[in-house]
Structure formats: C-alpha cells, structure tokens
Amino acid sequence: MDRDILLGIAFLCGTWPALGLAAEDPPLSPASRDCLECHEEATPGVVADWRRSRHARTTVQAALAKPPASRRVSVGEAPEGTASFAVGCAECHTRDPDRHPDTVDHGDHRMHPVVTPADCAACHPVEADQFRQNRMAHAHGNLVRNPLFRDLMDQAVGIRSRDGRSLKVSDPGDATRADACLACHGTEVRVVGTVTRDTAQAGEMTFPVLSHWPNQGVGRVNPDGTLGTCSACHVRHEFSIAVARKAETCGTCHKGPDVPAYPVWSVSKHGVTVKSREASYDFDAVPWVPGRDFTAPTCAACHASELADASGRVMVPRTHRFADRLAWRLFGLPYAHRPPQGPDTTGLRSADGLPLPTALDGTPSPGLIDPAEGEARERRLATVCGACHGTSWVTGHFQKLHHVIEETNRQTRTATGMVQEAWARGCARGPGQGSPFDEVIERRWVESWLFYGNATRFAAAMSGADYGVFAEGRWWLTKTLQAMSEWLATCRARPSR
Numbered sequence: 375m376d377r378d379i380l381l382g383i384a385f386l387c388g389t390w391p392a393l394g395l396a397a398e399d400p401p402l403s404p405a406s407r408d409c410l411e412c413h414e415e416a417t418p419g420v421v422a423d424w425r426r427s428r429h430a431r432t433t434v435q436a437a438l439a440k441p442p443a444s445r446r447v448s449v450g451e452a453p454e455g456t457a458s459f460a461v462g463c464a465e466c467h468t469r470d471p472d473r474h475p476d477t478v479d480h481g482d483h484r485m486h487p488v489v490t491p492a493d494c495a496a497c498h499p500v501e502a503d504q505f506r507q508n509r510m511a512h513a514h515g516n517l518v519r520n521p522l523f524r525d526l527m528d529q530a531v532g533i534r535s536r537d538g539r540s541l542k543v544s545d546p547g548d549a550t551r552a553d554a555c556l557a558c559h560g561t562e563v564r565v566v567g568t569v570t571r572d573t574a575q576a577g578e579m580t581f582p583v584l585s586h587w588p589n590q591g592v593g594r595v596n597p598d599g600t601l602g603t604c605s606a607c608h609v610r611h612e613f614s615i616a617v618a619r620k621a622e623t624c625g626t627c628h629k630g631p632d633v634p635a636y637p638v639w640s641v642s643k644h645g646v647t648v649k650s651r652e653a654s655y656d657f658d659a660v661p662w663v664p665g666r667d668f669t670a671p672t673c674a675a676c677h678a679s680e681l682a683d684a685s686g687r688v689m690v691p692r693t694h695r696f697a698d699r700l701a702w703r704l705f706g707l708p709y710a711h712r713p714p715q716g717p718d719t720t721g722l723r724s725a726d727g728l729p730l731p732t733a734l735d736g737t738p739s740p741g742l743i744d745p746a747e748g749e750a751r752e753r754r755l756a757t758v759c760g761a762c763h764g765t766s767w768v769t770g771h772f773q774k775l776h777h778v779i780e781e782t783n784r785q786t787r788t789a790t791g792m793v794q795e796a797w798a799r800g801c802a803r804g805p806g807q808g809s810p811f812d813e814v815i816e817r818r819w820v821e822s823w824l825f826y827g828n829a830t831r832f833a834a835a836m837s838g839a840d841y842g843v844f845a846e847g848r849w850w851l852t853k854t855l856q857a858m859s860e861w862l863a864t865c866r867a868r869p870s871r
Contacts, residue, residue: 399460400433405483406462412575413463423611429461434497443661443680443688446615448500469493475565475597476582487582488563490596494604504694511602512717513593514560519720520729527555529811543812552586558627560591560602592627616657619674621648631825631846633705635673638838644670661688664761676758690757701752702779704831707731708786708823710779712742728805734790736783778834782827785851789822792858801865818858826851
C-alpha cells in the first residue's frame, strides 16, 4: 500500500470518533478531512446525511470487488487517487475545478458548490450517460424552448389584474417561473458574480453568486453546461438508492393533476400493499428481487431498477433512460402517443406545423418511435409485471390500457374539434392570432386532455381505480366536453369578430 495512505490511516486512527465515523470505515482523503473540520459546525445536517451514506462507508475499490449484478458503480476502475478512500466532500465538490464556472478558492482548495452529473460520472458513467439520453435531463429546454409549452406555462402562472372590465395577464417573471414549473423542470443556473462573507469557522471567504439557485429540478441546466441533477431522485447528501426507490420521491413532481402518477399509485393495490408492508421491504438491495426484497412495486421497480429472480438471474437491467420500458407516452400533448426517439423534443413538428408530437387531429409527428420499438419496450415492462402476475393477467392489463388510450384520444379529438370551431368562427383567437390557452373554451380544452384524459390513462396504466372515473377521470372529462359544447352553442349566436 502507498506510504502516504498508510500515514493517513495512522493519522486518522486518533481522530475518527471526532468525525463521527466508525473506526472500521475507510479513511477519508486529506482534502475531505479538511472539509469536515469546518462543516461539522457549519452544516451539521449535511455532514450527518453524508455519514449515513454508502459513500462514507465504502470505497470505489471495494464497490468494484462485488459481483457485476450487485455493483452500484459502473466505472471500470477507481478514479485516480481515490481507490482507498471513502467518497467524501472533496471527491465531489473539488473534482475538475477548471470545468466548473462556479469554482472559487475555498480555504486551501478550489471548490464548486454545484455538483453535476459530470462529477457523478467519475464513478457512475453508464448511469450518467443514460440519464443524458433521457427526456427528464432535457426537461428545462423542452419546456422553455417550445413556444407553445412556454405560452401554456406563462398562461398558467401569469399575474392577473383587472384592467377596466377585463382581466389583464402580465409576464410572471423569472422568479415566479423558477418557483412554479421550473421547480421540477429545472432552472438555468449561472454564475453572476461573487460575494465575500464572514464565516464563523474560517473568517472571510468568497462564494459564487448563482442565478435561479437553489434548484433540484430534474432538467436543471448547470453552470458547467451539463443537464439535470442526480439529487432530484438520489436526495443529497445521503444519495440513497432506497430513497430513490420510494414512490414519494417520484411524487415530488409526478403528483398531478397533469401527471397524477403518485396519487394514482397510492390508491392502487400496489400502493396500498407497499404502504402496508414497506417496513419489511429491503429498499437497498442490488439487484432487487421481487418476492424477497419487496412484494409490490414502487415506480422504480417498473421503470428503473435492476430486477433479478431468487437465483440471481437478471430479469431487467437497471436503466436511467426512464422510457426504456414505456411503449406509450400517456402524457397527452394533446394526445397520448408513442414516445419521441430522442430526449430533445424541441425539434418535433406536426403535420400542421406545430411544435407538438401529434397534429391537432391526432396524426403522429415524425420523430416518434416506431411500433416495433414500442412493442419491445412493452415486453420489457411486461417482464416486470410477470414477476408477480400470470400471463393472462398481464396480457389483459395491456389490452385494457390500449383501449383506454384509444378512447381518451377520441375524446380529445372531440374537444379539439370544438376549440378549432371556436377559432374558425372568431369566438376565440387560435394559434397565429393570440394565445391558444387564455380564453374560457381554450382553458377547458386544455383541462380535458392535460388533466382528465391524462388521469384516465394513468389510472388504467397503474390500476388506479376511481381515479379513472370520479376523482379526476371520465366524469370530469365528459363534463368538460359538455361545458365546451354549451359554450360553443352560445357563441354561435354572437356576431363574428
């Protein structure tokens, strides 16, 4: 073993308890020890979270010694200089300082506060690359660089005020967008300067001033140009796989009513079973074995985790491309459709020239996966279902889902036909004349597919019972269509604009 490492271990033998770590845990690098000397007092909660982490209790070298199916790292060998050390503060916050515009001198080190997927890729390159190919990583750009989606966002969160007898909508501003839609989609974080502050532990220190910070949105644009943040799911500073596997973590953003995955799962038999039995679950096991480690799935079991049978045979590999097992994009825009081929959806153009995955009549846009790829993805998901359900059950489930997708798309076509009639008759201003989302019939049109069509489909996909009927499903969908029809009948009696 390297002489410096031996000296470091000897030095730590007397100081380990003071750092709150067990004597049998691996040593910290000298740089991470420096961090803890101050941060034990400055940010004790951060340090406590890190102490509970696997990072604090193992080394990359030890992680690589595990069988491939049980590894939590995907790097071939430990990054230079880290093999015998635990993963501490410095290994993440001082890595490649020249690549990070937010790097500042911090004591005797150069530190950047924003840890990005490029830093995590030092040990998790496969996961980081898969996430880069995922629509979640592009969530910020897919929203703000699509003029229709951005308009919908601004109509949803714009500031309302009375202007005479009419309602005026003002630009919500970046602060409101950051606190609203971009809280999940991610903000663009930039370095806008530095500030010097007096710290109790080290006196005056310089820190970067960051725009639109803090943010843990899944598509955050980082100062180094990378997209996303692993802490959106692997909550810092414990970065626990168990936390990422909990449905509540996904529910942070997938709560609805536009994407009601978490509430639908909560009332499903899966959700009820997990909540009843989760004290007996092993959320930390890798690979994850259905029947042994868990008896009903959370989101991660179906969409991300590596699953194996009791003999260790891998049924489905781990993936951080969360559409790898999804044949359909249930999130109607405005129709449910096959997923896009790539993660950046801003280049999609429908037959009627709109930046949408389907035309307004439901015709799929170029750039979506083909039916053969869709069938392959559905087979992967069916493999997960087959761990607990028989073939006839799984087949019947997907047949039901396909029927609901077709049914809700037909209802969306009815709603779209009515709003198009309103545009044609001059009762409302459509694309090219004004916002297609700001008038009464247009807002009801949006609710018909964004809320009620989506909820009906999610309920079918996840066996969410009443969510597909009275909670937020068919009752509200048909009621909205009836209201649109009655509004349009009244509109016919008005003179054209």
